Amino acid sequence: MSDKFKLPARYGAGEASIWVQYIEFVAKHKPAVNLGQGFPDYPPPEHVTKALSEIATGENFLLNQYTRGYGHPRLVQNLSKVYSPLINRQLDPMNEILVTNGAYEALFSAILGHVDTGDEVIVIEPFFDCYDFMIRSAGGTPRFIPLKPKATEGVQTSNSWVLDEKELTSLFNSKTKMLILNTPHNPLGKVFNRQELELIANLCKKHNVLCLSDEVYEWMVYEPNKHIRIATLPDMWERTITIGSAGKTFSVTGWKIGWAYGPVNLMKNLQVVHQNCVYTCCTPVQEAVARSFEFELSRINTPECYFNSITRELISKRDYLVKVLRENGFNPTVPDGGYFIIADWTKLKDKIDLSSERDKYQDYRFTKKFAKESGVLVIPPSAFYSEPHKSLGENFARFCFIKKDDNLALAEKLLKEWNAKK
């Protein structure tokens, strides 16, 4: 009986993901400050939430019913208006864009729609944890390559984490179907530069490989870095699927609307997966995201446009948290994009007794014990590595800084108090 109902082998051991585990941890231990999961703890832009509240009770009651399966027309049209100038080509809203249930489902549809049994997919570590699961459930094999920190003097920034060219080249072979890129990167905050993207692009072209580019943090890039869309590199459009997220773009992660865009022949495969599992995403939320884009498009090149103001808002939070971490025994890598900081905690090793924690990896033990003692919850980065490479993440903890200033100040107070007790 029990054997008959076991989890199908394609889903592996079926362990709870890091997010499920740490949300349960929060419910049980109620840390005073949650710098764990990547969402803002302050209100989204007013025009965004106002749009949604007006839609549900507005005159057009049909906005509460099913809409076009591949994407609500007003949303795909606005996505085309936003991205066409950025990728230097006219995006066909009806055929080259798919609206999905968050970037998560865009990843799922792209991976399940393209990866077949026996295919290999190159994944850059650390990686957003669901990539691995999705590749395996499609019958593929992930081939991992870690970004490694260069030995630098002075301040460590995310861009000093680099790929080894020889190692990357050696992963490409006749079975390679796809490479997954994430820029700006979670959790490092690395913004891949042109030279790095060219290396990846040239290998993809040489070996006829697709590039799945997860760009959900595309608007959060700190000067002088620039976000470069790999789809804009020569001859990359035809082999690139790019993913974005309304949750990250408008600071509404609970809305779970995302999208993928790319050439028609590649997008067809995603549509097949999407139409048979999700079929269509929430209409009023898509309408609200469409109106939010319209609002931002009307002020696109002004400092007030949210795509510009979010970076200003975040950079002071980043710098504040970097300073707090340094003053309290952590060694942070300063991120060039996104809203996470990876910080080495090993200088605090002698101050914390991890023997009561049962987890296999020491960053899990550290983050749990630290949260119980200090009241500050952060995420263990070994969750973003494949099993053989988990040790590369064990000395670090991931801090999210898209949090209100009061909570960042509370984190500072708690870190100071924790240090003083030790």
Ligand SMILES: Cc1ncc(COP(=O)(O)O)c(C=O)c1O
């Ligand atoms: C790199 C990356 N990709 C995808 C996602 C999922 O985005 P969404 O909430 O739109 O599904 C996240 C969310 O944290 C992420 O960090």
